[in-house]
Amino acid sequence: MEYLSPLQQKQTTTAMCKTLSSFEQLGSFLREMPKVETSLFEVLSDNKASEVAKKKAAEDLDAKVDNILMRVESKDFLFGVNESKNDYNDYCRNLAAHLLTFQEGGKVNRIMIALEMLLENMAPSYKTELRALKKKIMDNGEVKKLGFDWQALKLPFFADRFSSLFCKTSVAPKAAPQIVYVDREVIKEVVKVVEKEKVVKEYVQVEVEAKLKEDPSYFGKEDHYTEFKSSFIEKPESARYDNQKIEVCRKICGFLNADGGKVFIGVDPESGHAYPVQEGRYYYGVARDMFVHLKTYTFCHAPINNPEIYARWIKREIHNIFESSNPETISLFINECIRVEQSKKHENVIEISVRPSLYCIVYLNSVAYQRNGEECKEMDSDMILVRRQNLKSITNEVKFYDKLMDAKRNHKQAILYGYASANSGIISDRRVEPYEFVCNGESVLCYDMDKKAIRQFKLSRISDVKVLKDDWKYAKEHVAAKTDVFDWTDMGRHYHICFDMGLRAMAYFCDTYANASRDMFELVANGVWRLDTTIYALEPARAFFLSMADEIQIQDTEDSEELRKSIRDFVLEHVM
Secondary structure (H helix, E strand, O other), rough: OOOOOOHHHHHHHHHHHHHHOOOOOOOOOHHOOOOOOOHHHHHHOOOOOHHHHHHHHHHHHHHHHHHHHHHHHHHOOOOOOOOHHHHHHHHHHHHHHHHHHHOOOOHHHHHHHHHHHHHHHOOOOHHHHHHHHHHHHHHEEEEEEOOOOOHHOOOOOHHHHHHHHHHHHHHEEOOOOOOOOOOHHHHHHHHHHHHHHHHHHHHHHHHHHHHHHHHHOOOOOOEEEEEEEEEOOOOOOOOOOOOOOHHHHHHHHHHOOOOEEEEEEOOOOOEEEOOEEEEEOOOHHHHHHHHHHHHOOOOOOOOOHHHHHHHHHHHHHHHHHHHHOOOOHHHHHOOOOOEEEOOOOOOOEEEEEEEOOOOOOOOOOOOOOOEEEOOEEEEHHHHHHHHHHHHOOOHHHHHHHHHHHHHHOOEEEEEEEEEOOOOOOOEEEEEEEEEEEEEEEEEEEEEOOOOOOEEEEEEEHOOEEEEEEOOOOOHHOOOOOEEEOOEEEOOOOEEEEEEEOOOOHHHHHHHOOOOHHHHHEEEOOOOEEEEEEEEOOOHHHHHHHOOOOHEEEEEEEOOOHHEEEEEEEHHHHHHH
């Protein structure tokens, strides 16, 4: 509630006092007011209580007092003769406890006046003194000293005793504002000095920041997207946990369930600087992990003595740690969302780049963590529910991509069940060796074992995928993918085409094909864009021309006549 001026306070109080004097209405709303629990007094009055506990208790008390003041100041109320004095005791205890907790602030006068109103009805013998005190507060508004302490609020609480203590509260008159006259010239000189100091300070700050950015060993400060760890294996001496690997994975888990971020291994959390590889006989950071902790270990039959192998080993460890808590969903985030590599900025730092998990909530030892500022906090049921509502549904394409990626990674054959071919118009099962994803992951390049040739398969046309135990047999035939603007794979045939398009056709082309962009077009006239490119099949060019024939002109190239013939033959066969 906003602070009331002395005049507003006086008007409000006068109206209430008139109502109070009649004793005609029962103040039942008092029963609905929140009361301070005994535990609150114990925490607030205990000097040994933690700052966190005191802060929480103070916040709870402030909320309760706001409720009481709002009702007292906005409603006419009376105390019934049958009302329990214990109820009034609790309300007074709320207000008095707030005064002892905060001591100052805009609510002091309001609380003092409210206390006077309550005590006047509880202890009528002190009515004269209480009203005099209220008038003094309203006239002067400065509470100098409180006439009670925490002991006065302990149970049992008696209104008569507290009223006498309350009347001892001293009120000091408000100090008149001190007016100081300063010469204008003096003000100008002071302003000049302040501005000069500000400029110098800002320049120094910018210079320091620039030098830090240029320093290859400086990685900044920890924030919502950044976490520093000195090691992946060795925990700091002051750490309250035992397993450094689990602690690193906890930070990764927090990034996965939030907005992503990076974990830097080999950076001092205090200074933000990378550790040197070696000083004297001692190793630090990543080097210490490799040459001290992992000197007898191997990964894929190779010693872990360089950052590349070390990064691969970390990735495997992260996979193993997360797999136990996420056996069904680990494939949805472990490879797509987590990348481990040596930092390009410093040789003794490993970067663990983490993207948000889009399809599932990630757990660590049955607990989901979420990054919030510089901290990773446990997610409660409400946070998990909100996060789950924002996740994407797992489509068949995502499942097929995961299976085929597994086959590609392990050099295994696979069967594509019920593949609908746009070329042949036939639905059939295809036994393949998948080896490369193209078109932003929407298609996979495979060696077709039945046709003994390279073929491109769209994931959206597959009914199901089964990864076989059989290894690749035709690895030598796996050729790196080359696709044209229509997403067709290079099968040995090349065609040079040139289209002049209107704005509508050009925009439709860019929206339809994943490999297309406006950068491919040349503006040759007002409202006319030219596409001059090489394609690997005439069918998609023919289909696009027929869909926007009124907006496209075929320009002459060495293959333009063959394209025109393909269009005429198609129309004659299917239309005429």
